[in-house]
Amino acid sequence: MSKKPRILVVNDDGITAPGIKCLIEVMKEIGEVTVVAPDGPQSGMGHAITIGKPLRLDKINLYEGVDMYKCSGTPVDCVKLAVNKIFKGNKPDLCVSGINHGLNNSINVIYSGTMSAAVEGAIENIPSIGFSLDDFTWEADFSHCRKYVKDICLQTLKNSLPQGVLLNVNFPNNSKPLAGIKICRQANAKWAEEFDERVDPHKRNYYWLTGVFQNHDKGEDSDVWALEHHYVSVVPVQFDMTAHHAISNLNGWNFNV
């Protein structure tokens, strides 16, 4: 690539998060950086879009040499606004999301605003990658991720991704040296919900969503396994949600209408 690649950076933890600061710094080493990120936390927003109220998009100046905008909407709104109003259809060469404070492996891909922003990038036919770290604290240390983030982005720009495919990259925390990169599939795991039930001062009940992550997958080719063994997990993700293998089964059903 002769010209510097143009890179869109987005996240779901909000534009002031340390995770996006790390991602911006690494992307500045690779290309021309544009940031469009939520003006506040948007974790767990999944693929939500804002249709019932208007959106704000305001230019701000947090980091030098970077074109930055904060957006009142969801992570997916950020990507849509970036493509339409900032890049004006001249799409960026890469869309990166994160680095998320907290893992987005396994089923979390579906709840995560970080990953949904990357999915939206892929729907827009932009090579897209979501990055997440196994540390949800605001003080999380992202330093051990930097060289992997850079290399995965450079390899993506060089090799290009198959049509309709993006990457979900998760990092172990910095408690042990990383074992390398492992290409994986999404583990068969889920959250067992537990609602913390409380009573407000007006005697009405309310609930906080909490839960316990349960891995039901014994495979050694899953992202959960890779992270447990201190690998950087890379899962190729697609937005064709068709269960193609089930079509012949369903064609055997005898509908009565």
Next chain:
Amino acid sequence: MSKKPRILVVNDDGITAPGIKCLIEVMKEIGEVTVVAPDGPQSGMGHAITIGKPLRLDKINLYEGVDMYKCSGTPVDCVKLAVNKIFKGNKPDLCVSGINHGLNNSINVIYSGTMSAAVEGAIENIPSIGFSLDDFTWEADFSHCRKYVKDICLQTLKNSLPQGVLLNVNFPNNSKPLAGIKICRQANAKWAEEFDERVDPHKRNYYWLTGVFQNHDKGEDSDVWALEHHYVSVVPVQFDMTAHHAISNLNGWNFNV
């Protein structure tokens, strides 16, 4: 099945929508009905969950012979609260979502609160179906859907769905007689965004998300094709988003870290 099936009904248009009323009426012909639905519109919420604020769940009594609750959260929150706080782990035999005012075919499966509620049901290992109609108006006529909804639910209870698979059912509107049921795949189509840019009374810009649906798929086995030919489209959907076909490609990349 000797006992009446226990059925969870949810939606994203809110508990007072005509679409969920139709679905409740049909489900009452089949089994014991429990409704947990948002207290207001939650269209386009995708797979969002509520983690930054508490949730409310209040019993209400809109329709006779039905256990009903309104929830302050997203469609996915409704399913989680239903499973955890109402069914208390003794999961229902069926989870149905809708009938949505507006199509959820093709890529809309990923933006739709209606479909995400059904996906969450499937993650909870409950046979789950989302229903949607090609008419987004509040006054939409759902009458032509009733016998299909009933039959698809009965067939699902009888045949059971493959592990990790749910159904995305879309109905043409009532302008022509229905041609029957067609098992399909998700069409390769997307929204071309168009933001309606306006200026508020305080001279600040704001944006309304709008868009044009663009079908890039010539196949005659897609849901878009089926609906255009007045079939009821049934797409099996999975929540394993791994692009399994891309794993070998990625294993060929030469990472430098």
